[in-house]
Structures are given as structure tokens and as C-alpha cells.
Amino acid sequence: MTPLPDPFTRALRRRDSLRADGQTDALRLLDGAGDGLSFAGLYLDDFAGRWLVQTTRPGQEPPGFLRALTGPGPDAPRSVYWKPLDARDQHQRPPGQWAGEPVEAPFTIHENGLAYRIDFQGGYSQGLFLDQRDNRLALRRRMNPGGAVLNCFAYTCAFSVAAAAGGARTVSVDLSRRSLDWGRENFRLNGFDPDEGDAHRFLAGDVFDALQRLARRGERFDTIILDPPTFARDRKGRVFRVADDFGTLAALAAPLLTADGALLCSSNARSLTAPGFRQMILTALPAAPRDWQVTPAPMPADFTGDSYLQAAWFSKRS
Numbered sequence: 001m002t003p004l005p006d007p008f009t010r011a012l013r014r015r016d017s018l019r020a021d022g023q024t025d026a027l028r029l030l031d032g033a034g035d036g037l038s039f040a041g042l043y044l045d046d047f048a049g050r051w052l053v054q055t056t057r058p059g060q061e062p063p064g065f066l067r068a069l070t071g072p073g074p075d076a077p078r079s080v081y082w083k084p085l086d087a088r089d090q091h092q093r094p095p096g097q098w099a100g101e102p103v104e105a106p107f108t109i110h111e112n113g114l115a116y117r118i119d120f121q122g123g124y125s126q127g128l129f130l131d132q133r134d135n136r137l138a139l140r141r142r143m144n145p146g147g148a149v150l151n152c153f154a155y156t157c158a159f160s161v162a163a164a165a166g167g168a169r170t171v172s173v174d175l176s177r178r179s180l181d182w183g184r185e186n187f188r189l190n191g192f193d194p195d196e197g198d199a200h201r202f203l204a205g206d207v208f209d210a211l212q213r214l215a216r217r218g219e220r221f222d223t224i225i226l227d228p229p230t231f232a233r234d235r236k237g238r239v240f241r242v243a244d245d246f247g248t249l250a251a252l253a254a255p256l257l258t259a260d261g262a263l264l265c266s267s268n269a270r271s272l273t274a275p276g277f278r279q280m281i282l283t284a285l286p287a288a289p290r291d292w293q294v295t296p297a298p299m300p301a302d303f304t305g306d307s308y309l310q311a312a313w314f315s316k317r318s
């Protein structure tokens with residue numbers, strides 16, 4: 001067998017502790033230059049033995065040793081898929097098979113003991129953003145039984161499932177019905193019935209409209225998740241840009257919090273700095289900045305490269 005390059009072996013060993021308890025089988029194995037200069041521009045995620053390579057440089061391909069590694073074996077992938085990312089490419093393409101067996105059907109991964117459905121054919125995103133793993137766990141641990149969580153821009157409802165596992169009631173809002181159906185499936189995978197009673201609600205529609213509607217009804221939440229895309233256009237053609245509109249979003253959400261509630265604000269807009277992000281939100285929130293406690297939410301340890309995700313808890317001081 002072709003020997004594995006040392007930086008790759010080191011990258012795998014560095015992550016051993018993240019799966020040591022047997023509760024997590026989806027994580028980032030290579031995070032660009034964070035795992036060695038030879039990996040600059042290259043990202044490798046393990047979804048329970050199906051590996052996904054993303055390359056970001058023109059002409060860049062997955063490293064050949066991955067092909068040789070694919071097959072049976074404890075550290076070996078059964079499949080390797082490849083998604084070249086090109087900032088100029090407006091078409092959101094799913095990854096293509098590059099080595100090993102085809103992945104034709106959706107499959108299940110586990111994260112801290114919770115199950116999530118992944119689909120390599122599902123479009124540009126595969127169903128779970130691995131860089132939010134620690135935030136999902138933090139959310140789950142914060143929950144008191146019966147607490148209420150509002151998950152805005154819910155996508156496949158991964159945050160909602162984590163909150164439900166902590167005993168919370170959840171409301172998930174997303175423009176995409178298809179994503180919410182995927183979310184319902186994620187609930188079922190974990191033994192929660194998404195259609196029973198009103199413990200878990202799924203609202204298909206615009207987050208800005210939903211926040212105003214929920215506020216008019218007097219609904220209150222212990223935690224609100226705000227993790228929007230960097231740029232989006234809704235069905236009415238309205239444009240959302242994190243850099244311009246996150247403050248408005250936070251200001252709309254804040255009145256829906258309980259007296260000691262918290263917002264989890266998160267963005268992967270690379271133009272943002274941590275102080276700029278924090279300031280943008282604090283200046284938009286009702287009440288003075290000193291009335292909010294801000295706790296940064298760092299990225300998971302397997303994300304060794306750029307710290308591109310800005311995330312923080314904004315808790316009301318009661």
C-alpha cells in the first residue's frame with residue numbers, strides 16, 4: 001500500500017480524541033493549511049466512512065494517496081466524493097464520486113450520539129454543517145426540560161434536534177419545505193415524533209415575517225438561533241446580506257426572548273471580524289450593551305485552519 005504522508009497521519013491522530021467515545025463519526029479530517037501547507041485549499045470531511053473532498057484552487061484535485069487508501073480497513077474510507085468549489089460558479093453542484101463505492105442513497109451519521117441524515121445527492125450542502133457541532137452540543141446542554149427554542153434558517157433542523165435531545169420544545173423556520181421535511185426525518189431518526197402534538201413545529205416561510213408573527217402572538221423562547229446564509233433572496237425578491245441585515249434580524253428576535261433568554265448568533269461571512277460582528281449585534285439589540293452578556297462560541301477542534309465562523313451567545317442579564 002502507498003505510504004500515507006506524515007502530515008495526513010498526524011491530522012488523523014490529532015482527531016482521534018474527537019471520536020474516542022464512539023458517539024461521533026462525522027468530522028473534518030483536513031482543514032486546509034491548518035493541517036499542513038501541502039493541504040492548502042483542500043478540505044476533507046468524513047461522514048461515517050464516506051469522505052468528501054472540497055478543493056478551492058483552480059485545477060486542484062484530491063491527493064492521489066486518498067484513492068490508494070480507499071477500501072476496507074479501520075481508517076479507510078469506503079467512498080471518496082469530490083466537490084470542486086469555485087467562487088465564480090453560481091451553480092450549486094453536488095459532489096461527484098471520485099474513488100470507492102457509489103453513495104446513491106441518503107445515509108445516517110452520528111454526532112454526540114444523535115443521528116442525522118446525509119445526502120450526497122442532496123444538492124450543494126449535504127445536510128449537516130460540521131462546523132456547528134460544538135454549538136449544537138452547547139445548545140443541548142443549556143436546555144431545561146420544557147424550554148422553548150426558535151431555530152431560524154433551520155435548514156435540516158440540526159439545531160432543533162439537538163435542542164429536542166435536551167428536552168426542549170422547538171420551532172424551526174426555513175423558506176425551504178424540502179429542508180424542513182428533511183428536518184422532520186432527522187427528528188424521527190432520533191425517536192422524536194415531529195407530527196405529534198405541538199412540541200415541534202415547522203414553519204415554511206421567511207424568517208423576518210415569522211419573527212413578527214410570533215411576536216404578535218406573544219410567543220417567547222429561551223433560546224433563539226440566528227444562523228443565516230451570508231446572502232439570500234426570498235420569494236418576494238427581498239435581499240438579505242449578513243453585513244447589512246444581521247443587526248435588524250437580532251433586533252427583531254430579541255423581543256421574543258424570555259427574561260433570561262439568549263440568542264445564538266452565527267455567521268460564516270468571511271468579511272466579518274469577531275469584534276465587528278459583536279458590535280454590529282450589540283448596537284442593534286434593544287437595551288444597552290451592558291445588559292447583554294456575550295460569550296464567544298469557538299469553532300470545533302477539527303477546524304484547524306481559518307477561524308471563519310463568527311458565533312457568540314448573547315444572553316440577557318435578568
Ligand SMILES: C[S@@+](CC[C@H](N)C(=O)[O-])C[C@H]1O[C@@H](n2cnc3c(N)ncnc32)[C@H](O)[C@@H]1O
Nearest residue numbers: 153154155174175176205206207227229232234
Ligand atoms: C446556511 S443554511 C442554515 C444552516 C442551519 N442554521 C444549520 O445549522 O444547519 C441557510 C438556510 O436558510 C434558509 N433561508 C434563506 N433565507 C431565508 C429566509 N429569508 N427565511 C427563512 N429561511 C431562509 C435556506 O433555505 C437555508 O436552508
